[in-house]
Amino acid sequence: MKVIDRSDLDALIEELIASDPRDVVGVQEDGEQYVFDHLESADELTLDYDLTALSPKKYVMPQRETLLTYDRTDDEYEMRAEADPTGHIVVGVHPYDLAAIEHLDKIFIDTLQDEPYRRKRENSVLIGVTMQDVADNCFAASMGTATVDSGYDLMVTDLGDTFAVDIGTFEGDRLLESTKTRNATAEEIERVAEIEADLKDGFDRELAFPPAELPTLLEASYDDMDFWEDYAEQCLSCGTCNVVCPTCFCFSVDMVRDLDGDSGRQERRWDGCLLEDFATVAQGENFREEVAQRHRHRFMRKGWYIYERYGDVACVGCGRCTRHCVADVADPCEVYNELREAQHA
Amino acid sequence: MRSAARTHFEHGESEYQPIEGQIVWIDRHTDDDKLFVIDLPDGVSLDHDPGQFVQLFVPGVGEAPFSIASSPTKEGPFELCIRAVGNVTNAIHDLEAGDVVGIRGPYGQGFDIDAIAGQDLLFIAGGIGLAPLRSVINYALDRPAEFGDLTTLYGCTEPAEQLFPGELDEWADSDVMDYRETVDEVPDSQEWDGDTGVITSLIPPLEFDPETTVALVCGPPVMYRFVIKALREKGLADDRIYLSLERNMHCGRGLCGHCQLNELYVCLDGPVFHYPTVRDKEEAEV
Ligand SMILES: Cc1cc2nc3c(=O)[nH]c(=O)nc-3n(C[C@H](O)[C@H](O)[C@H](O)COP(=O)(O)OP(=O)(O)OC[C@H]3O[C@@H](n4cnc5c(N)ncnc54)[C@H](O)[C@@H]3O)c2cc1C
Ligand code: SF4
Ligand code: SF4
Ligand code: FES
Numbered sequence: 001m002k003v004i005d006r007s008d009l010d011a012l013i014e015e016l017i018a019s020d021p022r023d024v025v026g027v028q029e030d031g032e033q034y035v036f037d038h039l040e041s042a043d044e045l046t047l048d049y050d051l052t053a054l055s056p057k058k059y060v061m062p063q064r065e066t067l068l069t070y071d072r073t074d075d076e077y078e079m080r081a082e083a084d085p086t087g088h089i090v091v092g093v094h095p096y097d098l099a100a101i102e103h104l105d106k107i108f109i110d111t112l113q114d115e116p117y118r119r120k121r122e123n124s125v126l127i128g129v130t131m132q133d134v135a136d137n138c139f140a141a142s143m144g145t146a147t148v149d150s151g152y153d154l155m156v157t158d159l160g161d162t163f164a165v166d167i168g169t170f171e172g173d174r175l176l177e178s179t180k181t182r183n184a185t186a187e188e189i190e191r192v193a194e195i196e197a198d199l200k201d202g203f204d205r206e207l208a209f210p211p212a213e214l215p216t217l218l219e220a221s222y223d224d225m226d227f228w229e230d231y232a233e234q235c236l237s238c239g240t241c242n243v244v245c246p247t248c249f250c251f252s253v254d255m256v257r258d259l260d261g262d263s264g265r266q267e268r269r270w271d272g273c274l275l276e277d278f279a280t281v282a283q284g285e286n287f288r289e290e291v292a293q294r295h296r297h298r299f300m301r302k303g304w305y306i307y308e309r310y311g312d313v314a315c316v317g318c319g320r321c322t323r324h325c326v327a328d329v330a331d332p333c334e335v336y337n338e339l340r341e342a343q344h345a
Numbered sequence: 346m347r348s349a350a351r352t353h354f355e356h357g358e359s360e361y362q363p364i365e366g367q368i369v370w371i372d373r374h375t376d377d378d379k380l381f382v383i384d385l386p387d388g389v390s391l392d393h394d395p396g397q398f399v400q401l402f403v404p405g406v407g408e409a410p411f412s413i414a415s416s417p418t419k420e421g422p423f424e425l426c427i428r429a430v431g432n433v434t435n436a437i438h439d440l441e442a443g444d445v446v447g448i449r450g451p452y453g454q455g456f457d458i459d460a461i462a463g464q465d466l467l468f469i470a471g472g473i474g475l476a477p478l479r480s481v482i483n484y485a486l487d488r489p490a491e492f493g494d495l496t497t498l499y500g501c502t503e504p505a506e507q508l509f510p511g512e513l514d515e516w517a518d519s520d521v522m523d524y525r526e527t528v529d530e531v532p533d534s535q536e537w538d539g540d541t542g543v544i545t546s547l548i549p550p551l552e553f554d555p556e557t558t559v560a561l562v563c564g565p566p567v568m569y570r571f572v573i574k575a576l577r578e579k580g581l582a583d584d585r586i587y588l589s590l591e592r593n594m595h596c597g598r599g600l601c602g603h604c605q606l607n608e609l610y611v612c613l614d615g616p617v618f619h620y621p622t623v624r625d626k627e628e629a630e631v
Pocket of ligand 3: 247
């Protein structure tokens with residue numbers, strides 16, 4: 001572990017803004033909320049925040065991106081798969097969001113080899129920060145994502161005048177090359193461990209059981225339609241819970257035609273399983289017609305289905321869905337706890 | 346950064362790169378259905394398993410999944426039978442021989458030939474469901490020695506809805522396969538001297554040995570439950586039934602989430618499923 005002065009960390013970020021070809025983005029205040037956005041200078045960066053509106057997933061899987069372009073010359077069409085390789089230097093990522101990106105890596109790179117995702121991901125740098133503030137709705141500690149020991153290039157922890165820096169990758173190490181750092185003392189290393197340990201007590205929300213029990217619990221709750229209907233009654237099928245989630249990655253693919261009529265592109269954009277027509281096929285058959293079925297699907301997918309295929313629970317406990325759901329029925333922590341209670345009643 | 350060395354990723358072409366397919370022949374089957382014969386560059390074969398599907402891309406319009414209607418035993422161009430029901434499918438119907446489309450795939454799991462080898466095959470198709478089944482029907486007709494008795498049941502809403510009209514006549518005359526057909530109803534304007542009634546009405550009179558028969562079923566969503574019930578009544582065990590299912594698909598390769606059926610992905614784990622795999626899945630609706 002290294003230690004860097006606060007001013008030297010600022011200088012490093014200024015240096016990256018000035019000389020790295022990639023866009024440097026970081027957490028900033030934006031009115032009432034925090035967001036990841038382009039940094040003009042290190043002053044704009046806030047490392048002490050609770051939760052950003054959207055997660056940094058948007059840098060590896062943007063809301064819209066081109067998968068394919070086509071062009072007509074004479075009578076020939078040329079069709080070209082596209083994979084925008086634009087990486088970002090992302091500063092200030094909380095551990096649960098790092099865990100979410102690791103989860104997406106497993107699916108988009110290791111398993112299904114999605115070229116647009118892979119290129120952006122491999123060209124990106126993630127600088128994590130140990131949480132200093134916890135959002136009301138966050139239950140990352142219960143999901144084991146309040147701290148992480150991988151998924152970052154650098155991980156910084158605020159120690160007052162200095163930051164402890166944990167180097168996660170070779171690229172992270174290289175970033176520090178021209179910056180003044182020193183090795184951490186035993187006390188400093190101890191201090192980081194204490195901060196991480198104390199964090200666990202800072203969460204108001206808690207899953208009442210280990211997340212590893214989720215698949216079994218959900219499987220047993222599948223047919224409890226009264227529960228799902230009751231819960232979904234208020235749901236507006238707006239899909240916001242999907243859109244703000246750092247582990248949701250469903251998309252639809254649409255055609256965008258250029259005005260000349262001869263060229264255009266196929267784009268993928270974020271989609272959500274809560275939206276009414278997500279599972280509708282031509283001629284109207286909808287395989288998840290009831291809002292309760294869609295609501296149930298979201299929780300089943302997060303806690304059970306994805307686990308079956310990839311070995312991860314697909315919720316990192318960030319609390320964004322809870323915060324943004326106007327009907328207040330999107331909270332996985334509450335739903336899972338209530339299901340557990342119903343099972344044991 | 347995530348080092349490429351940590352993955353097994355092949356730095357090759359993107360999975361989203363379609364190859365160019367040229368439509369070389371179009372045959373109208375009904376008012377809404379046409380057969381498209383598609384040639385790949387340099388005459389290469391698609392090299393698919395019967396029951397697999399492709400994603401077909403029409404520049405300027407969009408992309409949609411279609412089961413491959415021809416058997417891999419037939420070399421050269423492959424065939425798709427497409428019903429015009431919406432945006433992409435109507436645009437495909439407007440294409441002409443010589444036009445170029447994009448092809449991705451073949452994708453998904455087709456019929457498990459190893460599992461059905463040596464068995465008597467009972468094909469049950471409803472409407473456009475004949476398209477995926479035709480790939481395996483023709484496979485069996487081309488390699489009769491690999492299978493036992495062959496039987497095909499085909500049901501449509503009305504006579505004018507029948508696909509592959511010429512081929513159906515050949516099947517009806519065939520010594521190799523027992524072919525039976527029905528229509529739900531016969532409008533006054535159409536002629537028909539065969540059976541009428543829903544497809545399930547063809548099952549009770551059939552004589553087959555449930556110990557050596559495998560049923561391969563594809564049709565509209567409502568059909569499966571009734572057909573399976575009729576097959577069970579004939580003593581056919583669940584593990585002797587295979588189904589090809591349709592769902593909304595955007596990527597064809599396990600990412601977009603649209604085709605999910607409980608924990609299964611129809612594009613990866615299907616579209617052909619062994620019935621016991623989906624029997625207890627509520628979202629399979631079978
Ligand atoms: C594995 C598989 C095999 C198929 N095989 C055949 C075949 O052999 N012959 C045939 O005629 N049809 C087949 N279909 C159905 C065919 O894919 C749909 O009819 C087609 O997608 C409809 O598209 P459209 O744009 O014409 O319809 P529209 O109603 O205009 O579709 C618009 C939108 O509806 C959604 N949509 C509706 N149904 C589907 C669907 N099934 N897949 C994807 N998106 C859908 C999409 O969001 C699409 O953008 C198959 C479908 C699947 C999944
Ligand atoms: S749970 Fe909430 S955020 Fe999600 S679709 Fe329903 S109303 Fe919208
Ligand atoms: S389901 Fe909700 S709490 Fe869990 S990762 Fe997604 S947005 Fe965060
Ligand atoms: S079609 Fe996209 S996941 Fe199956």
